[in-house]
Amino acid sequence: MGAVERTAGDEGGPWAEVGPDAARRLLIAAVDAFAERGYHATTTRDIAGRAGMSPAALYIHYRTKEELLHRISRIGHEKALEILRAAADRPGSAAERLADAVRSFVRWHAAQTTTARVVQYELDALGGEARAEIMALRRRTDAVIRDLIEDGARGGEFDVHDVEGTTLAVLSLCVDVARWFNAAGRRTPDEVGALYADLVLRMVGAKG
Amino acid sequence: MGAVERTAGDEGGPWAEVGPDAARRLLIAAVDAFAERGYHATTTRDIAGRAGMSPAALYIHYRTKEELLHRISRIGHEKALEILRAAADRPGSAAERLADAVRSFVRWHAAQTTTARVVQYELDALGGEARAEIMALRRRTDAVIRDLIEDGARGGEFDVHDVEGTTLAVLSLCVDVARWFNAAGRRTPDEVGALYADLVLRMVGAKG
DNA sequence: GGACCATCTAAGCGCTCGCTCAGCCTTCCG
DNA sequence: CGGAAGGCTGAGCGAGCGCTTAGATGGTCC
Structure with missing residues (x-):
C-alpha cells in the first residue's frame, strides 16, 4: 500500500533497486508465487492479483512471465554471490573465512527462503541464453567455496582428500x-548459520 | 518394445512390481518426464507419447495425472526407506551403521537420479491426503538417521552438540x-556414496 | 487549454491443457 | 462360431493459459 522509502545505502528490502514501484510490486508478488507453487504452476493472473493489478498490467513492465523469473534469478544470484565474496575476502585464516562464508551464505538462504527457493530450484524453467547466464553466475559462486577449501588444504590447515567433491558437498x-527451512519453525537463520559453519569446518578437517 | 522378464526376486528394474505391462510403461515414462521438466510442465500427452500410446490410454490405468505422481512418490519413498533401514539394522558400531546407511542412501539417490528427483522435489504438487501420506513416510526416513546419530552420541561414540540439527544437515x-548428480559426469554413485559417508562421520565427530 | 506520454483496465484471441466418450480391435469362453 | 470384456484410439469438450488490443485515465510540458 504505502510507498517504500529509499534509504541512502542499498537497504530498504531486498528488491529496493527494482523500479518503478509497480514493477517492484509485481516482482515481489512473482517471487512469492513462484516460491509457493513453482514457476509452472503459477499463472500471470495470480501474480498480477497478488500485486493488486489487472492481468494486463504485468506486460507493461515485463515482456513475458519468463522474463520475470530471469530478473528474479539474476538479482538473487548476484546478491548471494556478493554475500559470499564479502565473507571470503575478509582477512583471516582459511578456516575463519570458510566458516564466515558458510555462515553468511546459509543465513541468507534461511532469512530469504522465498527468494532462495526460486533462485535455487526454478532455474530449469529458464531456457536459452537466460539459463546460460545464470549458470555462469552459479559457477562463480561455486568457485568462491572451492578456492577457500583449496587454500586451507594447500596450507595444511585442512585435511581434505577430494577438494572438488567436498566443495560440492558444502554447497549442497x-x-x-x-528447501527445508521454515520461518515459523524453531530455528533462527543465525542459529542455522552457526551450526552449519561448525559442521563444514568438521567436514574439511580443520585443526583445532 | 520387448517384454520385461520377471525374475524370482524383486529385481528386474526398479518398477518390476508395477503391472500390468502398459501401466508400468506409462509410469516409467512419467518418471522420466517429471524428472526432466517437472510435474507441472509435463503434459499427459507427453507421458503417453513416451510410452508409445495415445493420450487417452493413460486414463485406463490411472484416474488422473496426480495419481501417477502419487504412485511414483509412494513407491520411491518406500524403496528409499527400505534401503536405509536395511543398512541401519545391520550389526556394528553406530559409526559403521551410520556410514553404511549414508553410503547406501546416497548411492540410491545417485544411481536412480530420475526417480529420486521426482521423489524429493515434486512432492509439493501432491495435495490433501496423498501429500500427508508421503510426508509420513518421509518422517520415518528422517527418524532412521536421527536414531543412528542419537545412538552414537549417547554412547560417546560421536561428538554432537545438536542432534536434531545435525540430522537435518545429514539428510540435506x-x-x-x-539435484546435482549427473550420470554422465565423472563420479560414480559408489564414489559419491563413499565420499559422503566419510564426510558424515566427520560431521558427527566420530572417533578414529 | 490541448497535445503527449506513460500507466492501467476490460475484453478477449488463439491455443493447449486435463480429461471424456463412442466405437473398434483382440482375446477368451462356450 | 457368437458374444462378452477389456485395452486402446480418434475426435473433441470445457476450461484456463499466456499474451494482445482498444480505449480510459491522469500527470506534464508548451
Missing part, C-alpha cells in the same frame, strides 16, 4: 537450506 | 545429491 548443504 | 546432504 548450504543450498538445501532453502 | 544426501537428498541434494538427486
Whole structure:
C-alpha cells in the first residue's frame, strides 16, 4: 500500500533497486508465487492479483512471465554471490573465512527462503541464453567455496582428500537450506548459520 | 518394445512390481518426464507419447495425472526407506551403521537420479491426503538417521552438540545429491556414496 | 487549454491443457 | 462360431493459459 522509502545505502528490502514501484510490486508478488507453487504452476493472473493489478498490467513492465523469473534469478544470484565474496575476502585464516562464508551464505538462504527457493530450484524453467547466464553466475559462486577449501588444504590447515567433491558437498548443504527451512519453525537463520559453519569446518578437517 | 522378464526376486528394474505391462510403461515414462521438466510442465500427452500410446490410454490405468505422481512418490519413498533401514539394522558400531546407511542412501539417490528427483522435489504438487501420506513416510526416513546419530552420541561414540540439527544437515546432504548428480559426469554413485559417508562421520565427530 | 506520454483496465484471441466418450480391435469362453 | 470384456484410439469438450488490443485515465510540458 504505502510507498517504500529509499534509504541512502542499498537497504530498504531486498528488491529496493527494482523500479518503478509497480514493477517492484509485481516482482515481489512473482517471487512469492513462484516460491509457493513453482514457476509452472503459477499463472500471470495470480501474480498480477497478488500485486493488486489487472492481468494486463504485468506486460507493461515485463515482456513475458519468463522474463520475470530471469530478473528474479539474476538479482538473487548476484546478491548471494556478493554475500559470499564479502565473507571470503575478509582477512583471516582459511578456516575463519570458510566458516564466515558458510555462515553468511546459509543465513541468507534461511532469512530469504522465498527468494532462495526460486533462485535455487526454478532455474530449469529458464531456457536459452537466460539459463546460460545464470549458470555462469552459479559457477562463480561455486568457485568462491572451492578456492577457500583449496587454500586451507594447500596450507595444511585442512585435511581434505577430494577438494572438488567436498566443495560440492558444502554447497549442497548450504543450498538445501532453502528447501527445508521454515520461518515459523524453531530455528533462527543465525542459529542455522552457526551450526552449519561448525559442521563444514568438521567436514574439511580443520585443526583445532 | 520387448517384454520385461520377471525374475524370482524383486529385481528386474526398479518398477518390476508395477503391472500390468502398459501401466508400468506409462509410469516409467512419467518418471522420466517429471524428472526432466517437472510435474507441472509435463503434459499427459507427453507421458503417453513416451510410452508409445495415445493420450487417452493413460486414463485406463490411472484416474488422473496426480495419481501417477502419487504412485511414483509412494513407491520411491518406500524403496528409499527400505534401503536405509536395511543398512541401519545391520550389526556394528553406530559409526559403521551410520556410514553404511549414508553410503547406501546416497548411492540410491545417485544411481536412480530420475526417480529420486521426482521423489524429493515434486512432492509439493501432491495435495490433501496423498501429500500427508508421503510426508509420513518421509518422517520415518528422517527418524532412521536421527536414531543412528542419537545412538552414537549417547554412547560417546560421536561428538554432537545438536542432534536434531545435525540430522537435518545429514539428510540435506544426501537428498541434494538427486539435484546435482549427473550420470554422465565423472563420479560414480559408489564414489559419491563413499565420499559422503566419510564426510558424515566427520560431521558427527566420530572417533578414529 | 490541448497535445503527449506513460500507466492501467476490460475484453478477449488463439491455443493447449486435463480429461471424456463412442466405437473398434483382440482375446477368451462356450 | 457368437458374444462378452477389456485395452486402446480418434475426435473433441470445457476450461484456463499466456499474451494482445482498444480505449480510459491522469500527470506534464508548451
